[in-house]
Amino acid sequence: MAYSPCPNDTFVFDAWAHGRVPGALSPDVTFADIDITNGMAERGESDLLKVSYAVLPWVLDEYALLPCGGALGRGCGPLVLTREPGAAKELAGKTVAVPSERSTAYLLFRLWAAAEVPGGVGEIRVLPFHEIMPAVRDGLVDAGLVIHEARFTYQNYGLHRLADMGEHWELTTGLPIPLGAIIAKRSLGAERLRELAETIRTSVRMAWDDPEASRPYVLEHAQEMDPAVADQHIGLYVNEFTADLGEDGYAAVRGLLTRAAAEGLVPPLGPDALEFA
16 A cells, blocks of 8 residues: 555545554555656556545546545645736746646636636646745746645745635635545455555544554654644545545535546546545
8 A cells, every 4th residue: 555654644544544443454654755656656656655636537447536534624735936026917837846737736726727727827837846936936836736734834935825726716606626546456356445444434433542652653654743743734635535435425526527627627527436435
């Protein structure tokens, strides 16, 4: 299995990864940023992966979306940052750095820009997410799309929030923001997929029951992140949708991918594409 070193993932999977979930299979874990795991999924390189919801239309023939373990929420969307305060219309024709073109953040950004930026933005430049805020600060790009802990740290770069993609999504749909998904190979079979989902749910509940147990694992992989920021990160991205997508979670996923398909950003989903075993 492969997931990111971000605090929400290490928090969720700590109990499973360290053999504390009774009766669970022992996983062989690879850490990789989500743009890497997206590519792994497209190549079918792992049994279970944390990926962006944006990549699902390309991988759901081989993988099933598990109903737990992922990242959805409210008030946790990507931000568009600029060096100076401004208005959305000022991005028309401008260069924007993004962490990936196969990411939920990118889909949310394009849906927002279609509604709010007359004539659309200009060049899209893909940069590793840790390079985006310095690039905006140094004037290498006009704006940057940032995710995760950048919500808490962008002021350290002297940057300004131009727009919140999640806020726009929630205002226009009323749905939570679908960010990261857990998928597993359909070839494992329906029974094994159900076992994996229950293992993940148990790992999540164990993390909630004893948050301190996961702290060494979280901080070991948090890339020198301040512990207080790691706690904020977990609080924002690990919630009721992590334990179970539920009706609103599935509506959010289908809503995002249907709107993105209508804009020509992703292939359309089949009617049963999100069905779980």
